Amino acid sequence: MKKIAVLTSGGDAPGMNAAIRAAVRRAVYHGMQIFGVYHGYDGLIQGDIQEMSLGSVGDIIHRGGTILYSARSQEFRTDEGQQKAVEQLRKHGIEGLIVIGGDGSFRGAQKLTQKGFPTIGIPGTIDNDIPCTDFTIGFDTALNTIVEAIDKIRDTATSHERTYIIEVMGRDAGDLALWAGLAAGAESIIIPEEEQDMDDIIERLHAGYRRGKKHSIIIVAEGVGSASVYADKIKERTGWETRVTVLGHIQRGGSPTAFDRMLASRMGAAAVDLLLEGKADRMVGIQNNQIVDIDFDEALSQKHQLDLSIYQLARSLSI
Numbered sequence: 001m002k003k004i005a006v007l008t009s010g011g012d013a014p015g016m017n018a019a020i021r022a023a024v025r026r027a028v029y030h031g032m033q034i035f036g037v038y039h040g041y042d043g044l045i046q047g048d049i050q051e052m053s054l055g056s057v058g059d060i061i062h063r064g065g066t067i068l069y070s071a072r073s074q075e076f077r078t079d080e081g082q083q084k085a086v087e088q089l090r091k092h093g094i095e096g097l098i099v100i101g102g103d104g105s106f107r108g109a110q111k112l113t114q115k116g117f118p119t120i121g122i123p124g125t126i127d128n129d130i131p132c133t134d135f136t137i138g139f140d141t142a143l144n145t146i147v148e149a150i151d152k153i154r155d156t157a158t159s160h161e162r163t164y165i166i167e168v169m170g171r172d173a174g175d176l177a178l179w180a181g182l183a184a185g186a187e188s189i190i191i192p193e194e195e196q197d198m199d200d201i202i203e204r205l206h207a208g209y210r211r212g213k214k215h216s217i218i219i220v221a222e223g224v225g226s227a228s229v230y231a232d233k234i235k236e237r238t239g240w241e242t243r244v245t246v247l248g249h250i251q252r253g254g255s256p257t258a259f260d261r262m263l264a265s266r267m268g269a270a271a272v273d274l275l276l277e278g279k280a281d282r283m284v285g286i287q288n289n290q291i292v293d294i295d296f297d298e299a300l301s302q303k304h305q306l307d308l309s310i311y312q313l314a315r316s317l318s319i
């Protein structure tokens with residue numbers, strides 16, 4: 001394989017640039033030509049493709065976002081859109097494609113492979129919701145952003161003796177909420193993977209209050225619903241002053257942590273190596289700190305597993 005391409009798709013994630021850099025530099029290292037596809041699958045359909053060089057990925061390892069831009073494409077969901085995408089790749093003489101994104105992006109990549117075009121996926125999403133990999137690129141940076149925000153909110157929560165309900169991203173997965181809740185010492189963590197019991201949440205708040213604690217932090221994963229609904233319920237049952245913070249897209253930005261840069265560099269290089277070995281229809285992952293590759297079908301047929309021992313640990317420490 002002599003000519004390959006790389007694109008980013010779906011919600012961006014800090015570290016995507018480091019993965020692009022790694023893919024480009026690894027390809028050049030192997031004497032291959034590598035192209036950047038701009039604006040995700042939409043750009044692929046339009047032929048928004050440019051050759052990349054060592055220089056075009058200089059000074060990006062520390063930058064959030066993606067220099068290739070990202071999009072969620074409606075047209076690519078159609079058979080006609082996928083056909084156009086393959087034609088564009090062939091027109092440029094490209095023989096393999098690396099897709100950096102989440103599970104939706106991988107399903108798109110799989111469609112291309114089914115049409116005879118080799119693809120490899122790299123998990124890039126802050127949600128950490130991809131099966132068969134311990135971590136996705138961007139999760140660690142988003143986690144650190146959330147923890148930093150909670151630490152700041154805690155200062156004012158303490159001064160005003162208030163209960164704060166903080167809503168974090170994660171789509172249907174509770175990873176960001178759970179890890180941030182443990183790392184920031186939240187009183188309660190509400191995630192989709194665990195049934196929430198309002199009586200339990202209220203009792204934990206009252207137990208803290210009886211010990212003299214007049215402020216509380218509760219983390220709500222967006223996958224369970226709106227933080228304001230929980231704030232209203234808590235206010236109704238305790239009579240305490242509550243405030244809601246929805247952290248929003250601040251969680252998707254910022255310079256990637258060293259962990260995410262490492263992960264992205266390892267995964268970007270591995271994806272190129274896989275194409276060079278003639279492998280396709282696979283995603284790169286990390287398991288027990290080893291880079292692995294898994295068949296798309298195998299990965300996408302599974303459900304992402306949250307480590308619920310962390311939930312039990314957080315509960316036992318926030319008493």
Ligand code: F6P
Pocket residue numbers: 011102125126127169170171222252
């Ligand atoms: O998948 C990443 C993510 O940030 C989710 O956590 C969130 O639910 C979603 O994307 C938000 O998407 P958009 O940026 O399209 O509003």
